Amino acid sequence: MIRFLRGPIVVIGLIVVWQFVVWATAAKPWMLPGPAAVAAAWIEHRDLILRHAALTALEIVFGLSLGTLLGCGSALIMAYFRPARRWLMPVLVVSQAIPVFALAPILVLWLGYGMVSKVAMATLIIFFPVTAAFHDGLRRTEPGWVDLARTMNASRWSILRHVRVPAALPALASGLRVAAAVAPIGAVVGEWVGSSAGLGFLMLHANARMQVDVMFAALATLAVLAVSLFYLVDIGLRRALPWQPDSSPVND
């Protein structure tokens, strides 16, 4: 029972701390509005907030899907073609060494103020953890399984499909959990740098107009979005891999 209550208790606890800080520091509402003020702002602007949230959610979902697809694809290519591994690995490392924040203005310049640049940003940020985790899983196949499959006359393709990929799924799952956690960063950074919609845009816009309560309402919505996404992915992965001993960070 406590397992299911832990989440709500943490949220309530944080709100209490928030209220306490507001009360203790006597912060001005335009510096730090209290929970009640933010809730009121959320209700007042709910249509606006939800409209922008839907767009951000869409960007995140597209980015997550695309990043996962590309990541899995390049992990498979690297695992199976040695030259590809030698050439792609440095590219991957470089792609991570350059902060996505630095690339954001370029992506906006090239792909425009619309959704595409945000999806590209989320894809970029997700691509690496997925590729790295899946590639690692593919390389660490239990050698005994491969030997056994060979004695059963399995083809290379069949070993990939029936042995290596399923065996690498738990590793891919860890990569996807990380991806789900960082995906919102990509989308929101993209929106900050240049856009006319999305929660990131709404927050900048509200900030500029001193609507601090709206900004906090948008931030809270983003937090709910990000946390829900993470839990959805986590639950989905555990359903999909029931044979995997519980390695989810949530129930540790």
Next chain:
Amino acid sequence: MSPAEDPSVFSVSVRSGSVEFDGTVLFDELNVTLEAGKLTCLLGPSGVGKSTLLRLILGLETGTSNGNGVVCSDGRPLAGRAALMAQRDLLFPWLTVLDNVLLGSRLRGEPRTGGPRRERARSILAEVGLADWADAMPDTLSGGMRQRAALARTLMEDRPVVLMDEPFSGLDAITKIRLQSLSGRMLRGRTVLLVTHDPLEALRLGDRILVMAGRPVRLDEPPRLPGAPPRDVDDPKVLEAQGDLLRRLAEAVI
């Protein structure tokens, strides 16, 4: 039909097998024959190269090997006619016990509709005492049951040659004895190589025993025991031979 008349039973020989690991010569001109339809036990100290010989016969990667010919007495290549049973059960955790037993057909892409094949898998599972566990996941099985499932998977392949690499070494004494008898019975008539650490196991199950020692290795064959395996654990002849075999093993150093 006795193994000698059965054309599907054949012997397997390694002719002048040579294997090197990082400059260390493991096998130099090694010649060994697994007699047709007999269970050959291979004993020897750890690291002497027992598993390497098994991998060499199976055609799996070993160190640098050259000029080693694996020859079957019927003149055809061994590839595709030998099954492997390893020390670890190697069950796939994402497949049910039944699907693990059917692993070979899955890997070869044989049509999934095989009703008769599933029936055969179920009857093999029943023979190894896992009838009620066909739809269980391997994680829910004990070590002995997992190794029985691995035996069922090996039997399902129905290969004339079976190579076993210490398949019972991780089990407790009683489970081990039961599983040895079961395997000995069910693999009867096939050409089997059983790599083991355990002299008693070799004496119970082996038609013949080979002791591997030295570097490069030499093979030494103690006298064969009368009667057909599997022999009883408390058979006086087995117990008597155990002393002699232990002495040979103590002398066998790498």
